[in-house]
Amino acid sequence: MIYLHGFASGSASSKAAYLGRRLREQGIELQTPDLNLPDFSTLTITRMLEQTRALLEASTEPQILIGSSLGGFVAVNAAVQNPHRVDRLVLIAPALDFDGNRMQKLGNLRLEQWKASGHLPVFHYGYGRVVPVHYELYDDARRYDVFNADVRVPILIFQGKRDDAVDPKTVEAWASRRPNAELHMLDDDHQLTASLSYIWQTLAARLNLVA
Numbered sequence: 001m002i003y004l005h006g007f008a009s010g011s012a013s014s015k016a017a018y019l020g021r022r023l024r025e026q027g028i029e030l031q032t033p034d035l036n037l038p039d040f041s042t043l044t045i046t047r048m049l050e051q052t053r054a055l056l057e058a059s060t061e062p063q064i065l066i067g068s069s070l071g072g073f074v075a076v077n078a079a080v081q082n083p084h085r086v087d088r089l090v091l092i093a094p095a096l097d098f099d100g101n102r103m104q105k106l107g108n109l110r111l112e113q114w115k116a117s118g119h120l121p122v123f124h125y126g127y128g129r130v131v132p133v134h135y136e137l138y139d140d141a142r143r144y145d146v147f148n149a150d151v152r153v154p155i156l157i158f159q160g161k162r163d164d165a166v167d168p169k170t171v172e173a174w175a176s177r178r179p180n181a182e183l184h185m186l187d188d189d190h191q192l193t194a195s196l197s198y199i200w201q202t203l204a205a206r207l208n209l210v211a
Contacts, residue, residue, distance in 0.1 A: 001023065001028060001029075001030050001031065001063060001064045001066065002031045002032075002052065002055055002064070002066065003016045003019065003020070003030050003031065003032045003066045003067075003068070003071070004033070004035065004048070004052065004065060004066065004068065004071030004072075004074050004075050004078075005032070005034075005035060005068055005070075005071050006068045006069030006070045006093075006095070007069060007070035007095070007098075008040075008122050008124045008131075009069070009124075009125055009126050010034055010127075011032040011035075012032075013126070014191075014196075015068055015092065015196065016030070016032045016068075018196050019200065020032060022200050026204075026209050030066075031055060033051055033052075033055060035047075035051055035071070035074075036126065040124060040127075040133065041119065041131060041132050041134055042136070043133055043134075043137050044136055044141075045098075045140050045141050045144055046140050046143070048074045049074060049077055052065070052074060052078045053078065053081065053082060056078070056085040056086065057082075057085065061087075062084065062085055062086055062087035063086060063087060064086075064088050064089075064207075065078060065079065065086055065089050066089075066090040066092065067090070067091050067092065067094060068092040068093065068094075069092070069095045069165065069166065069190070070098055071092075071094075072091040072092065072093070072094025072095060073094060073096060073098040073144070075089050076089065076091070076146050076151060077144050077146065079149075080149050080151060083152070083153075086153055087153060088153045088154040089151065089153060089154070089155045090157075090203060091155065091157045092158050092199065093158065093159055093165070093171075093190050093191075094157065094166065094171060095166050096146050096170055096171060096174050097166075097167070097170050098141055111138070114135050114138065115135050117135075119132035119135065120135070146174070147174060152180060153180065154180055154182070154206075155180055155181040155182065156182050156184075156203065156206060157171065157175055157183045157184065158184050158192060158195065158198075158199050159172075159183065159185055159186065160185075160186050160187075160189050160190060160192050161186065161187055161188070162189045163190040164190060168185065184202060
């Protein structure tokens with residue numbers, strides 16, 4: 001089982017730590033790669049997918065991908081690229097519109113400034129400081145079309161109704177087009193901190209584990 005963290009986050013996030021602890025209690029090790037490496041500034045979706053593919057290929061059996069926020073966007077694309085190596089997807093507040101649309105919320109002027117300067121200052125919650133990220137992240141993300149992604153594995157989705165980072169309507173629309181997707185809309189925000197117990201209990205039930 002592999003956990004893919006979100007944008008400006010890290011492998012030691014609270015959700016990764018919580019799920020990792022609960023899974024270890026069941027004898028399951030959760031892999032939590034640091035997708036910021038080797039350098040957050042040069043982050044691209046393509047690089048994250050290459051890191052994910054390496055982990056999938058290292059396993060002798062299909063893996064469950066848990067993707068949080070941007071990690072959800074990466075997880076969907078990883079399932080498209082590696083259909084026989086992914087057993088199912090668990091998407092937590094997935095940033096399904098990261099392929100340019102979400103970044104366009106910065107506004108045309110800020111996008112032009114980002115392109116002209118080559119970098120955008122971003123507060124990195126994992127590092128606790130502002131770090132510049134290169135324009136290539138935006139340019140590269142537009143190569144990936146999650147809305148038309150052909151994903152046939154079971155998909156479990158948890159989305160907060162009060163999420164101000166990911167549009168709940170976008171997630172609802174994406175899930176409604178896929179009969180293999182099970183969407184849970186929760187009275188919570190983007191972090192889903194208050195819903196972690198519910199997320200674990202639902203996941204454990206789907207995997208026939210003891211919650």
